[in-house]
Amino acid sequence: MRLTRLQKILWAAAGLATLAYGLLVLLPNRASEAVPQAAFRPTFTLPDAEGRVRTPAEFAGQHLLVFFGFTNCPDVCPTTLSEVAQVMDDLGDDAALVQPLFISIDPERDRRLGLAEFTAAFHPSIIGLAGDEAQTRAAADSFRIFYAREGDAAAPDGYTMSHSPALYLIGPEGDWLRQFTYGTPATDILADLQPRL
Amino acid sequence: MKSLILSALLTLFAAPVLACETFTLGDLNIEHAWSRATIGADRPGVFYVEITNNGSTDDALIGIATPAAGMPMLHETVVTDGIASMPHAMSIPVPAGQTVELAPGGYHGMLMGLTTTLAEGDSFPVTLSFQNAGEVVVNVEVLSLRAEGPDCDDAN
Ligand SMILES: [Cu+2]
Numbered sequence: 001m002r003l004t005r006l007q008k009i010l011w012a013a014a015g016l017a018t019l020a021y022g023l024l025v026l027l028p029n030r031a032s033e034a035v036p037q038a039a040f041r042p043t044f045t046l047p048d049a050e051g052r053v054r055t056p057a058e059f060a061g062q063h064l065l066v067f068f069g070f071t072n073c074p075d076v077c078p079t080t081l082s083e084v085a086q087v088m089d090d091l092g093d094d095a096a097l098v099q100p101l102f103i104s105i106d107p108e109r110d111r112r113l114g115l116a117e118f119t120a121a122f123h124p125s126i127i128g129l130a131g132d133e134a135q136t137r138a139a140a141d142s143f144r145i146f147y148a149r150e151g152d153a154a155a156p157d158g159y160t161m162s163h164s165p166a167l168y169l170i171g172p173e174g175d176w177l178r179q180f181t182y183g184t185p186a187t188d189i190l191a192d193l194q195p196r197l
Numbered sequence: 198m199k200s201l202i203l204s205a206l207l208t209l210f211a212a213p214v215l216a217c218e219t220f221t222l223g224d225l226n227i228e229h230a231w232s233r234a235t236i237g238a239d240r241p242g243v244f245y246v247e248i249t250n251n252g253s254t255d256d257a258l259i260g261i262a263t264p265a266a267g268m269p270m271l272h273e274t275v276v277t278d279g280i281a282s283m284p285h286a287m288s289i290p291v292p293a294g295q296t297v298e299l300a301p302g303g304y305h306g307m308l309m310g311l312t313t314t315l316a317e318g319d320s321f322p323v324t325l326s327f328q329n330a331g332e333v334v335v336n337v338e339v340l341s342l343r344a345e346g347p348d349c350d351d352a353n
Contacts, residue, residue, distance in 0.1 A: 075243055076274055122342065155309070156240075162280050
């Protein structure tokens with residue numbers, strides 16, 4: 001069977017239309033699948049370096065960049081905090097719309113070593129939070145993240161911490177928006193963040 | 198955006214020199230030895246370096262020593278199922294013909310028991326011990342707390 005040129009064009013048009021219709025039907029479904037059924041709002045009740053208790057309520061309207069870590073962590077933690085600092089620098093005037101939080105998973109030692117000077121060394125905008133054991137565990141559970149104290153005779157004070165090293169983005173209504181896996185460059189975080197502000 | 202480009206340019210031009218020094222020990226080339234500034238001396242410091250084995254025999258980094266820390270150790274940061282921990286590395290393989298990096302988020306020298314604050318711009322010696330090649334002393338440049346590595350022209 002030989003098709004005329006017109007027939008070929010018509011078949012091609014029909015094929016394109018089918019494809020376009022398929023995309024129209026499928027794409028919105030995909031998108032709605034990515035949105036969680038109910039908003040996930042992780043929470044915390046933790047004192048800052050001055051002992052003032054902070055909760056998500058006071059940051060309503062701002063985006064939060066939340067990182068769980070410990071200050072005796074010279075390898076992984078500075079990388080993420082440096083990225084956060086770079087993002088805050090590059091945000092310029094929009095920096096006021098974003099609040100970075102460092103939540104200590106080793107709160108007793110971090111308070112003793114100095115929480116405020118640690119966060120300030122990376123960026124003055126970062127608020128360090130360090131509660132007691134129960135408050136810290138509650139915050140981590142709420143964010144659905146893991147941390148544990150591991151005995152290690154060779155480590156300072158005989159222990160070290162293992163923890164989830166990702167960075168979490170919380171929206172202005174307190175909704176979990178996404179996480180940035182460890183090692184996400186500051187430019188990528190910035191590119192994701194800027195259109196949201 | 199303008200400030201982004203500007204800060205990128207500044208980073209390029211603010212190339213420190215010391216961390217770009219290359220040290221040779223037999224078939225091993227050792228470069229980009231750097232550390233991060235610390236806040237006081239109570240928290241551990243860190244040591245990073247890049248080792249290239251140009252020979253045909255495998256080697257391994259088996260230890261580090263430095264007057265800057267009472268208890269320097271080799272560590273490896275591992276992220277398993279989204280959890281980061283840093284077990285000791287008994288030795289770090291430096292296979293023939295390959296380059297091994299001690300870099301943020303992987304192998305690193307953990308400088309516990311710092312004898313002094315590591316301030317940006319300072320430098321201190323670290324002795325690297327290899328299984329086959331023996332020992333070599335390298336100069337380590339202290340970069341800012343926010344540094345992710347030295348900016349060397351030859352960095353690739
Ligand atoms: Cu370590």
